[in-house]
Amino acid sequence: MERKRKKTGGSGSFLHWLPFYLMGLPGIIYLFINNYLPLAGLQIAFKNFNYGKGMWKSSWAGFKNFKFLFKTNDALIMIRNTLCYNVVWILLGMVVGVTAAILINEVLSKTAKKFYQTIILLPYLMSMVVIAYLAYAYLSPTSGLFTKIIENITGTAPAFYQESKWWPFILTFINQWRGIGFGMILYLSSILGIDPAYYEAARLDGASKWQQHKLITIPLLKPTIIMLFILNLGQIFRSDFGLFYQVPMNQGKLFSVTQTIDTYVYRALLQLNDVGMSSAASFIQSVVGFLFIVTANKIVSKLDENSALF
Amino acid sequence: MKTKSQKRWSLVANIVLSVSSFLALMPFLLLIIASFTDEEVAMTDGYTYFPAKWSLAAYDYIVGQAAMIGRAYGMTIITTLIGTSAGIVITALFAYMLAQRKLPGRKLLNFYVVFTMLFNGGLVPTYIMYVGTFHVKNTIWGLIIPNMLINGFMIMLVRNYFENSIPEELYEAARIDGASEYYNFFHIALPLSVPILATVGLMTGIAYWNDWQNGLYYLDDKGKHLYTIQNILNNINTNIAFLASNATAGVNLADLPTTTVRMAIAVVGILPILIIYPFFQKYFAKGLTMGAVKG
Secondary structure (H helix, E strand, O other): OOOOOOHHHOOOOHHHHHHHHHHHHHHHHHHHHHHHHHHHHHHHHHEEOOOOOHHHHOEEOOOHHHHHHHHOOHHHHHHHHHHHHHHHHHHHHHHHHHHHHHHHHHOOOHHHHHHHHHHHHHHHHOOHHHHHHHHHHHHOOOOOHHHHHHHHHHOOOOOOOOOHHHHHHHHHHHHHHHHHHHHHHHHHHHHOOOOHHHHHHHHHOOOOHHHHHHHHHHHHHHHHHHHHHHHHHHOOOOOOHHHHHOOOOOOHHHHHHHOOHHHHHHHHHHHOOOHHHHHHHHHHHHHHHHHHHHHHHHHHHHHOHHHOOO | OOOHHHHHHHHHHHHHHHHHHHHHHHHHHHHHHHHOEOHHHHHHHOOOOOOOOEOOHHHHHHHHOHHHHHHHHHHHHHHHHHHHHHHHHHHHHHHHHHOOOOOOOHHHHHHHHHHHHHOOOOHHHHHHHHHHOOOOOOOOHHHHOOOOOOOHHHHHHHHHHHHHHOOHHHHHHHHHOOOOHHHHHHHHHHHHOHHHHHHHHHHHHHHHHHOOHHHHHHOOHHHHHHOOHHHHHHHHHHOOHHHHHOOOOOOOHHHOOHHHHHHHHHHHHHHHHHHHHHHHHHHHHHHHHHHHOOO
16 A cells, blocks of 8 residues: 555556456466366377377377267257257247236236246255155156156056157256246246336227237337347357256166267266267367357357457 | 235236245156155155155164265365465455456456456366366366366456446545555455455355366276265266265175165255245345356
8 A cells, every 4th residue: 555656556557457467367367277278188089099099299180089979879869958958948038038028017916926936046056966856756767756656556667767759848847847937037037027018008099918918018018028049059069967867867768868978078078988989078068069159159249249259 | 005906916926936935846846855765665665755664764864974974065165265265365456356447458457357258168178178188087186176166257246346336436445545556455345345355255165065077077996085065966866876886894795775765865955955045045145146247
């Protein structure tokens, strides 16, 4: 505090800015280690990786890892699952989120509003491990609630964790169950930004509530909806590792409908010790995912500069 | 005056949202009831909302295994505290630097952050680097550092707050009085940005409390002593025998009330969150909306 600003410490000098750079230094170093250094490791996808030799000394493999990867069924399955679940969930989440937001905005009691919001958002707070336990309480082969109920009705207990046919629905339900509160508050914050004068005018003209939402709320939400839609599309090559790994309990029989790029990369790397295939899949995800995000952002910045990442 | 149509919509909304709230809560209720169910009953009748016989056996077991569970709790608390406080400090300092409009190289530094939000090397290079170069496997740093400490979104969020909500004149006035930049940061910027830092802290804290992925990647059999509650849950999930092999006394897996104990451990894991959640719900909701649509 004693230090007076010296004449030489004008806004152009390095000394003047030095304190700021020092403040930013820990963050710069962290991002460098966590986000930039691993980029050098992308070359592993093109190498015959050997833990003993390390990344730099392992020999080059060309596109061998990719060729092997695409010779298996796994590549097709995991890309299909990643894309299909994402598309369905983005669309579904949009409809559910907008509907929930419009509805909660219609609740007259403030206390009730707060109560609903608190409760419906609760699942979003839980880790996927906990959610896997919740699902297990219903689906467990020996004591699941649904297993027992179906057994009592039909006489045979369904083996949820052995039969893949259930899982597209189970995963979709859990995804929506967990995400509805998030979608709701997201769209609600946009709805609250709409000028009440619009509704006032519509009411005076005799518009019904239904018409008000159709002609005012939805059209005015459109920019937000489109923005979130595109931003979500940018993430379409990524999947919620926890949901696909934890909730189906890592059961091999379910892989045809539960394997995504993220679960494959993990399993190949740490369970099968196949660094080659794993890094090839990981590489594709990084690069294609990057293209998706950049394209999505280009579109978003054209529509509304403030909503774009860059 | 509320019109008839408003009341009718409110009624419909109340009904739909009541059902949704009910659906949101029911699984938690089943989890809690399952943990208080008698083991025999849970085996024959399965988990139900109305068990024929209640029991505290699962919690007895947990109390008996206080060493394992307590240690895991401690790990969860330690990683959450260290990770969150370090994360907030680093994020705030970084954001403060980026918020200096005339900082030479500001554009480049901004891009340095944004790029991390667009592209990452993925699990394989990250894992191999952290394990091979930094040797975080089976250390507490493996739980705290990889991918969790700070992230671009939070930095941008705090930067925007510094830029838009704190008038530059405040700093200028302090500078004229001879204040250093560090003084400005600690005595002007920080106190005025408590709301945003609380939000960032809350989101980071929840992320640490809930994290099991770093444990999955960076802890193996030799790192069991570092398990957090989430790691224990994750391990029991795929391998119920974990309970027996890690029990303090020589416990036989067949003697374990595994059907209910797994549920009881899950309850113990989420209890703190369930208790404090209603109080910070508002900030949590705010943090989520800010993270998704900027500003």
